[in-house]
Amino acid sequence: MRRTLVFAMSLGLALSAGAAFAQQFDKIAAVVNDEVISVYDLNSRLSFVTAGTKARKQPETLRRLAPQILRQLIDETLQLQEAKRLGVRVTDADLEQAFVGIERQNKLKKGMLDSYLAAQGIDKMALIAKIEPEIAWVKVVGRRIRPQVQVSAEDVDEAMTRIEAAAGAPELFLYEIFLRVDTPENEKEVRQIASRIVQQLKAGAGFSALARNFSQSASARRGGDLGWVRQGELESELAEPAAKLKTGQFFGPIRTLSGYHILLLRDRRIAKGLEAPNATLELQQLFFPIALGAQTDKTDAEMVRANSFAARAENCDGMEKLGAELGTEMSGSLGTVELADLPAPLKLAVETLEPGRPSKPVRTETGIIVLMVCSRTDGGAGGTERERLEKMLTAQRVDAAARRYMRDLRRAAFIDIRL
Known part of the structure; x- marks a missing residue:
């Protein structure tokens, strides 16, 4: 696995400076098929995701976060391996486009990203190590899954009927952090990580930053943004506590069939039916x-x-x-x-x-x-509600298929966790 040139961080299990620093390259955190994830890779990502938070100086917090981060690194390695198998490459132009998007998301002027990263104590190579697998996976999904997904006119008609029928019902503008539970054996570990994330939120950490770094749902790329959601669209375990939230409050972790959820309420409104063009x-x-x-x-x-x-x-x-x-x-x-x-x-x-x-x-x-x-x-007419709904339904189906694709890659892989 490609090495990222960021500074090491204490993990409890990590080693100190000097000769010990070099040993982090040799100590194996996990093996994914024929590739190694080193303790250095793990520490580098921990340093990246905790930048600007108190957790960066809390070894116990880092130790508890490590298993979740390691699972993310394993998934990213699988994604890069699949991209390589399919001949998919991440180009310099792809990275530059991603940097522009990050500047826009953070309201930075063009060319300010490097100085912003430096102010946050983040090496740019650590950022590249995070976004390169994301770009590669988007390309893989676009090549293998998107052409197979079809949304018919009848599908759009049904969606429009549901929206009109929901006019006058309450809607919630929600953000989410979702942690998947793969097996009964990692139930306790995932629950502890979810609880640790809640502690970070209570200490003032940004919800969107934690969602981007830890959430395992499609909304993670948007900082956990789910948009406007009707209560009836939520899983039953989430609907009642979500309805009781006040604006700006969060709750969780809540266990559902698939894993643990943390939800944040940004706003609430009464649904108006079909929206006007953008x-x-x-x-x-x-x-x-x-x-x-x-x-x-x-x-x-x-x-x-x-x-x-x-x-x-x-x-x-x-x-x-x-x-x-x-x-x-x-x-x-x-x-x-x-x-x-x-x-x-x-x-x-x-x-x-x-x-x-x-x-x-x-x-x-x-x-x-x-x-x-x-x-x-x-x-104008180019941004019609039908077009918006067709894009939304397509994205939902592509995301669902991509999750199944990722699950199949995990099942077929040789994964040996050494920590």
Whole structure:
């Protein structure tokens, strides 16, 4: 398995600096078919996923997280092996496109990713080691599964009928972290990891960051974003506790047939039936950087500052001047964006916001954001509800088939865990 050039981290079982550092390359964490995952690989990924959190300096927490991270590395090795078997390659252009997407997700200006990673104490090679298997797997799924998935006009009609019938019913905007239980033998281990993730959430860790790093559902790529969900669409074990959540609260871990779930409620609403076409927005932004895990009093003070700036914004020209006064690189015009492309918290902040009015401050994983809509254009006929539903149904079926594909790869593989 390719080595990632990031610094080692204590794992309890890991070794200290000097000669011991080199021994991490020799100590085997797992063997997957004919490839080795070393303790160094494991420690590198632990360092990456705990960047910016208190867990990075807590050996006991790292020890408990290690089994879950090792399972992820095993899955990624299987994905890369399957990609190699099929002749699928991840190119430099693929990686560059992924970097641009990460900059966009984190509201970074173009070319700022390297400095952002450095500020978080993350080696770029560790990021590449994380996203390369994801890109390879997307290509594999696109080649092997996507051509076989068909959604008929009748399927779309049925979905539209269900949506119309649900008009007036409550909907929840949910995020999830899902941990799969493969065998009875790893039940206790997975439950402990899920409980440890809940502890990290209670300590202030970002839900989306934990979802991207630990969740094993398709929503992990979106930071756990499930979008709007009707209670009847949830598994029975999840529906009742989800209905009792207040906005911003999470619950779990809850055991279902497939594994453990942790859910976060971002918002709730009454379903309106079929949605209007997507809107295009011209946005201005004020950005107040503050690291994850920052002390509560510091976060509160920055939130007060954000509210103070927002109160002075009377229009988009004024918002732009305030951005220049604030002096942070990510403040200023965001240009024209599709409402549907915004991260969920920002989408919620602006989807009903009148042009020329500042949004409420929104806490993100990198800081606090205040947005202003300068103009809004409703989507045209090209973004019809039928097209949106067809894409959604296709994605759901592709995700389900990809999970079965991954399960078959695990069953067929020789996997020897040495730790």
